[in-house]
Amino acid sequence: MRFRSLKRIFWKEEALLTVILVVGITIAYYVLMNIVLPELLNIGSPGYMFLKLLGFLLFSNIMSNMAMCMLVDPTVDLRHLNLQFELRKPSNDWHECRKCEILAPPRSHHCRVCGVCILTRDHHCYFSACCIGYENYRYFFYFVFYTFVASFISFIASSIFWFVLHGGSYEIPVGRFQFICLYILMLVVLGVSAWELYTCWPIVRYGATYFEANSRNFSYDQGMRSNLKMFFGQRMHWTWISAFIPSHLPHDGINWRKTDACKGDWAVQKTI
Structure with a gap:
């Protein structure tokens, strides 16, 4: 496992989206744990302690x-490629990347945002300011x-807090405008994460990438x-x-063996 340089992460305009996401999640966690939860359950009760631990x-x-x-670097490792050239002759599935000026392995693609070839590239995630590939798909x-699970539970808890305990009133123990923004944010995150899980299924199930799943x-x-195991490892x-x-x-992400499989009715579109 290789790690990326911090300069390659934070010296990008898209890193602002990452900062906004981290700040938003942190604020939502604070409000839910310290304002919403104490009104839903008695402090110190088994249910309260369970949700407190679950939230953490x-x-x-x-x-x-x-x-x-x-942090995990999914880019093509040139040192590993040189070793592959020494050990065996590349198959016909290898292709030339004119931008990187390398002979790239099967299933790798060049990312115009990152400016490098990504090993078994799936897509570029703007919210994490990096490409998703073989090493970091897990x-x-x-x-x-976990974003989907957290936003789903948070949406239910916030709905009970607002509409049941406070009757839909804006007179709640947190700023009216702030809570409305937080509530809308939960809905948006819930919808996006649910869609992402749906599009991830054919990729994980059939061992594909976004490009492959999109073309079935x-x-x-x-x-x-x-x-x-290819995605989550031996453990x-x-x-x-x-x-x-x-x-x-269990794989080097370079020398892939094709099968005759061509199944599934999935056509996915990445939104992140």
Whole structure:
């Protein structure tokens, strides 16, 4: 696993979106834990402690997976490519990238935003200011998954807080305008994350990339279990607990073996 230079992350205009997202999630977490939750349940009760712990786990997983998604470098490693050239002759699936001036491996694509070739490139995520590829797709998936779960629970809790406990009144223990903005933000994040999970399914299920799933090309499908390991690694059953649990990927991301699989009726469009 390689890590990106911080200059390649924060010296981009799109990094502003990342900052806004982090600040928004942090504010929402504070309001929900310190204003909404104490009115929903008695402080110290089993339900209160459970939601308090759940909220912390969701928040920490969102932030840690987002951070790892940004830090893990999915670009083509030229040193590894040189080693591949020494060990074996590249197959016909390799292609020339005129911008990087390299012979790029199968399934890799050049990103015009990052300015480099990405190994098994899926898409460029503007909210994390980085490309999503072979090495960091695990973190992107969990970032989206935990964002969906957190926004769903937050939307329900906020709806009960506002419409049930306060009868839809604007007289609530937090600024009226701020709460409305937060409520709308939850709806937007819930919708976007739900759509992202939907579009991620054919990618994870059939071991594809965005480009392949969009054209319904699942020629690298190795079976569901093997496909999941390609994304989440050898310890995939434990990766959901924390972004910091190491899980070695069983493939080098370079020498792919095609199958005859071409299945699924999915046509996806990336929104992040």
